Amino acid sequence: LQVVTDVVCPFCGTLCDDIKIIKDGNRIIDTLNACAIGNEKFKSAQDGHRIMTPLERGDNSAEFTPVSYDYAIEKAAQILANAKRPLFYGWSSTSCEAQEVGNELAELCGGVTDNTASVCHGPSVIAIQTVGAPCCTLGEVKNRADLIIYWGCNPVHAHPRHMSRYSTYPRGFFTERGFKDRTVVVVDPRPTDTAKQAEYFVQVEQGKDYELLDALRTVIRGEDIPDVVAGIPKEKIKELGNLCKSKKFGLLFFGMGVTQTTGKHRNIDIAISFVADMNKYTKFNLIPMRGHYNVSGSGQVMSWQSGFPFAMDFSRGYPRYNPGETAANDILERHECDAALVIASDPGAHFPVSSMKYYAQIPTICIDPHYTPTTGVSKIVMPSTIVGVEEEGTAYRMDNVPIRCRKVVVAPEGILSDHEILERILERVKELKGKE
Ligand code: SF4
Structure with missing residues (x-):
């Protein structure tokens, strides 16, 4: 048997580059480190569906x-x-x-x-072309981010190693204790499997992401908002705003729950504005969760x-x-x-x-x-x-x-x-x- 190291998984946008492939001659026997989807991608090379x-x-x-x-x-x-x-x-x-x-x-x-x-992320690309976007690499997220927000995405199912490799669990240079040094927030209309791993789950009303981001920007500026916005009580929105301001390095990951719902690229416009606002108080970036x-x-x-x-x-x-x-x-x-x-x-x-x-x-x-x-x-x-x-x-x-x-x-x-x-x-x- 031969082990090929440092293989890149060609399935999702996480592009994990630490995969090991065990092969016997030209036949892939098994994979190490790959998630279930990545494992299947490698094995699909020799299934009967070619x-x-x-x-x-x-x-x-x-x-x-x-x-x-x-x-x-x-x-x-x-x-x-x-x-x-x-x-x-x-x-x-x-x-x-x-x-x-x-x-x-x-x-x-x-x-x-x-x-x-x-x-999928066309609206993100349109918004980013229009107003630019504060971005960073996943390496910086791993080493620096102490606040992770997953908005309208479910990496546990769609990008299974994203949380373990880059955002939530790994130990980084300034996040030595891994999970203990980070706070994870999930914003989604459904209590997803990703939400189950988060400290804060914000169950936004379907299609009301724009309103919630607008309310967040407003409370961050210290101004008042209605008692309930997008199904979320004012106090919870204020708590989330204060949490964002209290962190050293925040990261907003967002998915098709925001790009392909009401508002489309306008949702991303305001997400970018929220991130730009946050940079007055701390360091904040955003990254779209690209699929293919x-x-x-x-x-x-x-x-x-x-x-x-x-x-x-x-x-x-x-x-x-x-x-x-x-x-x-x-x-x-x-x-x-x-x-x-x-x-x-x-x-x-x-x-x-x-x-x-x-x-x-x-x-x-x-x-x-x-x-x-x-x-x-x-x-x-x-x-x-x-x-x-x-x-x-x-x-x-x-x-x-x-x-x-x-x-x-x-x-x-x-x-x-x-x-x-x-x-x-x-x-x-x-x-x-x-x-x-
Ligand atoms: Fe492949 Fe899974 Fe990594 Fe995505 S998360 S690149 S499917 S191993």
């Missing part, structure tokens, strides 16, 4: 026929080169290197490219290539960005694309049925290591290797720290990487468009 050959779905049929990569790549290139406004969606579970090629392809085709932020392990990377790569972090439209020959009009689901719902390429995500499991019904009617390409609801309704399906398990690649953690994912085992014979598939499609589209 796609082992490119596939083509017949016209008006649910039947797939195995084809070669050469055939599938040629078909994909033809679809994209002939489309007027193709949609490119996903990107959040692949490497920055693949994302870079994909964005070039979207620009060449005059298409729209969007990542999964448009249905490299959704942050996709925003970074899109931004440095073309200026915008998601929902980017090249159809006028230059990058435009107008979430609500140019996000993937908007485009599909309004039938505004005539082809689509989906990679490293599964809109079939998350988008409205009406959007996916349209997706199933147009020429589509799906690149994924596994069978998913999206592969089931795509026209061309291409299997790919798993970044961080069978392929090296760069990913950005939720605090925007880039981390190099390792290759642990060799991929099944003949399976290409996302990067290689996209490069081959790009080269062929260049030839078809006469832009070599």
Whole structure:
């Protein structure tokens, strides 16, 4: 048996980089340090649910026929080169290197490219672009933070090692006693499993996060508020305000309970204003709890290539960005694309049925290591290797720290990487468009 150390888990935005993999030859036997989800991600490389050959779905049929990569790549290139406004969606579970090629392809085709932020932390990205955000790294959280607020997120289920590695339990340089040196607050409409581990649980009324943050800002300034705001008594809000002011280093982690409820990016606007206010009294930062392990990377790569972090439209020959009009689901719902390429995500499991019904009617390409609801309704399906398990690649953690994912085992014979598939499609589209 061989033990591979310092492996990075390519599942959630925590990007744990202390995983050990025990393998026998090319077979993963077990993982150490990974949570249950991370463990499954590594083992999914060798489960029976992998796609082992490119596939083509017949016209008006649910039947797939195995084809070669050469055939599938040629078909994909033809679809994209002939489309007027193709949609490119996903990107959040692949490497920055693949994302870079994909964005070039979207620009060449005059298409729209969007990542999964448009249905999760897009509102955070919009708010942060508008007013900026006081951020820090998870390392600083571990070493300094004595107040942790989880607002509208449930890391015990979605980011299982976040609390043990960075925020709540670890011993840090200025938090030598770990949990005993920190206070944890959870704000959520439900008493989640994360709330059970917190000292303070604030059960905010559903959709009233903006009102509660506004009330917190008001009491922090020493002004009066109504007796009850968002279902929380005035005294409890004052207590929370005083707690925040009394700490040396506070951290507000927030999730989709805030970004995808009433108010959306306005909730994040006011969360940022709350954090800015708190910096008059103490040190305070905020970090979005990013889901897919490299959704942050996709925003970074899109931004440095073309200026915008998601929902980017090249159809006028230059990058435009107008979430609500140019996000993937908007485009599909309004039938505004005539082809689509989906990679490293599964809109079939998350988008409205009406959007996916349209997706199933147009020429589509799906690149994924596994069978998913999206592969089931795509026209061309291409299997790919798993970044961080069978392929090296760069990913950005939720605090925007880039981390190099390792290759642990060799991929099944003949399976290409996302990067290689996209490069081959790009080269062929260049030839078809006469832009070599
Ligand atoms: Fe992987 Fe996230 Fe679990 Fe860490 S917390 S092991 S990155 S799934």
